[in-house]
Amino acid sequence: MSTRYYFHPVCIEHEPSPHHPESPDRLRTISRVLDTPEFDGLDRHAPDQATIEQISRAHPQGYVERVLAMIPQEGYARIDADTIVSPKSGEAALRAAGALIGAVDAVMTGASDNAFCAIRPPGHHAEPEQGMGFCLFNNVAVGAEHARAAHGAERVAVMDFDVHHGNGTQAMFWDEPDLFYASTHQWPLYPGTGDKSERGAHNNIVNAPLWAGADSDAFRDAMESVVLPAMADFEPDLVMISAGFDAHRRDPLAQLALETEDFVWATEEIRKIAERKCGGRLISTLEGGYDLQALGDCAAAHVKVLME
DSSP: OOEEEEOOTHHHHOOOOTTOSSOHHHHHHHHHHHSSGGGTTSEEEOOOOOOHHHHTTTSOHHHHHHHHHTOOSSSOEESSSSOEEOTTHHHHHHHHHHHHHHHHHHHHHTSOSEEEEOOSSOOTTOBTTBOBTTBSSOHHHHHHHHHHHHHOOOOEEEEEOSSSOOHHHHHHHTTOTTEEEEEEEESSOTTOOOOTTOOOTTSOEEEEEEOTTOBHHHHHHHIIIIIHHHHHHHOOSEEEEEEOOTTBTTOTTOOOBBOHHHHHHHHHHHHHHHHHHHTTOEEEEEOOOOOHHHHHHHHHHHHHHHHO
16 A cells, blocks of 8 residues: 655744744654654655645635734744744645645545645644634645545545544534534543534534543544444545544643554544545544654554555
């Protein structure tokens, strides 16, 4: 199986201030663990910058231009209280969205079976007109809209196993019957969305909230009983993963108790749906994960499943 790997060093240069949890060391860690002989089979690509027009399929163009205009020449600027940008943040955000564009092109044309985008800033909290939660542009939504606009994909499904609910992706998909969003996440927790009653305008949203302290059994039960059947029933043309690894028991920003093996299992189960429903077309993009050891272990294990 051919797996594309998208990475650009400028995504490390996005510096949201010293001691910020969404640190450049996150991507340095992933780059290091994937730059070992066991990953020599990855098809490595540096993403182009997404254009304003491509990002504007998911966000209003005025918002995109406003964010890029806020990037400082030096020092820092704030998108919101937690979302901080520095001189290289604009290019990093364009490359991050561009990674999803490239991955969609590769997977939808058959140039690659699947793809992993090791990028930052992350994206799933970015709402149509508001960056938040460390996110500027909603990368996975940009990719989904590109699949529809450029490749004629009729139904795109996103599964988000980040510990924080992807409020931005949910908001963007809410009124779109041909876009599906499913999430497992700790609740209550930032950003406060993701109750199981939030179903979307077309029953196209599936939330499976987990309580603080929930472990492997609870996560796998939520996936097997709620998320995976709904995703399969949606009959997607393309499957995408918002791959946050902060539900790991080591992570400092939340209180779930997943192990690395749970992310392996989840990736395998999602891949099975992609194989059954859409010829294996699967794209994964990095979201959260703030304990560096757990992040490196989980990302490596996740990518190994994609390469199998």
